[in-house]
Amino acid sequence: xxxxxxxxxxxxxxxxxxxxxxxxxxxxxxxxxxxxxxxxxxxxxxxxxxxxxxxxxxxxxxxxxxxxxxxxxxxxxxxxxxxxxxxxxxxxxxxxxxxxxxxxxxxxxxxxxxxxxxxxxxx
Amino acid sequence: xxxxxxxxxxxxxxxxxxxxxxxxxxxxxxxxxxxxxxxxxxxxxxxxxxxxxxxxxxxxxxxxxxxxxxxxxxxxxxxxxxxxxxxxxxxxxxxxxxxxxxxxxxxxx
Numbered sequence: 001x002x003x004x005x006x007x008x009x010x011x012x013x014x015x016x017x018x019x020x021x022x023x024x025x026x027x028x029x030x031x032x033x034x035x036x037x038x039x040x041x042x043x044x045x046x047x048x049x050x051x052x053x054x055x056x057x058x059x060x061x062x063x064x065x066x067x068x069x070x071x072x073x074x075x076x077x078x079x080x081x082x083x084x085x086x087x088x089x090x091x092x093x094x095x096x097x098x099x100x101x102x103x104x105x106x107x108x109x110x111x112x113x114x115x116x117x118x119x120x121x122x123x
Numbered sequence: 124x125x126x127x128x129x130x131x132x133x134x135x136x137x138x139x140x141x142x143x144x145x146x147x148x149x150x151x152x153x154x155x156x157x158x159x160x161x162x163x164x165x166x167x168x169x170x171x172x173x174x175x176x177x178x179x180x181x182x183x184x185x186x187x188x189x190x191x192x193x194x195x196x197x198x199x200x201x202x203x204x205x206x207x208x209x210x211x212x213x214x215x216x217x218x219x220x221x222x223x224x225x226x227x228x229x230x231x232x
Contacts, residue, residue, distance in 0.1 A: 045211065045223055045224070045225045045226050046160075046168065046211055046213075046223040046226075047223065048213075048219075048220060048221050048222065048223070059219050060219065061219060061220040062124075062219065062220060063220065095167055095168075097167075100173070102154075102156065102215070105153075105217065106153070106154065106156050106215055106216050106217065107156070107215035107216070107219060107221035108215055108221070109156075109158035109170060109173040109213065109215055110158075110168075110170060111170045111173075111179060111180075113167035113168060113169075114167065115166075115167055116167055
């Protein structure tokens with residue numbers, strides 16, 4: 001059974017960098033699929049942040065690309081998210097998820113999700 | 124960027140009734156790369172349908188998806204008590220960003 005678990009600080013100060021890690025069990029990241037991050041502000045809808053392939057190839061939401069970095073550590077079967085220069089608008093539940101690979105000309109739907117990690121940006 | 128507009132915002136129905144949810148895209152979604160998710164309070168989204176009409180593993184056959192181009196529909200043939208939730212569509216065709224609709228809530232009447 002594939003399981004994902006987010007971890008990281010629940011409180012980040014404005015202008016600092018938000019860092020989260022997603023641990024994967026039941027499946028080896030090296031075996032394939034994309035690994036993505038999606039966020040949901042309190043009471044609002046879902047926003048795709050970005051995704052990484054096991055090779056390290058990344059796709060980012062253009063609206064966040066300047067501030068976002070996603071990386072993968074295959075030896076630990078984990079992948080990570082960094083969002084720099086955060087503001088209150090970055091307050092959200094952050095989900096990590098596994099995405100199907102449909103090739104070079106499409107993105108992915110997400111079949112396994114973590115439980116989510118609430119990150120609040122506040123001084 | 125493809126904008127997805129879901130309707131209605133809220134649907135009030137009784138158990139056993141049929142639910143029909145709409146997702147309209149601002150431009151054609153290539154190869155029907157359209158998914159539907161169910162989200163209950165405090166939980167992560169759950170993939171129901173991908174490729175516009177293929178049920179994900181373990182999803183009951185009362186859930187069905189249809190449509191192509193810019194108009195897509197999620198139908199729940201007979202609502203069970205556990206189906207009352209928020210439903211999101213997502214498009215993942217072409218170049219990023221891959222976007223979600225704003226959600227439709229199915230509530231108990």
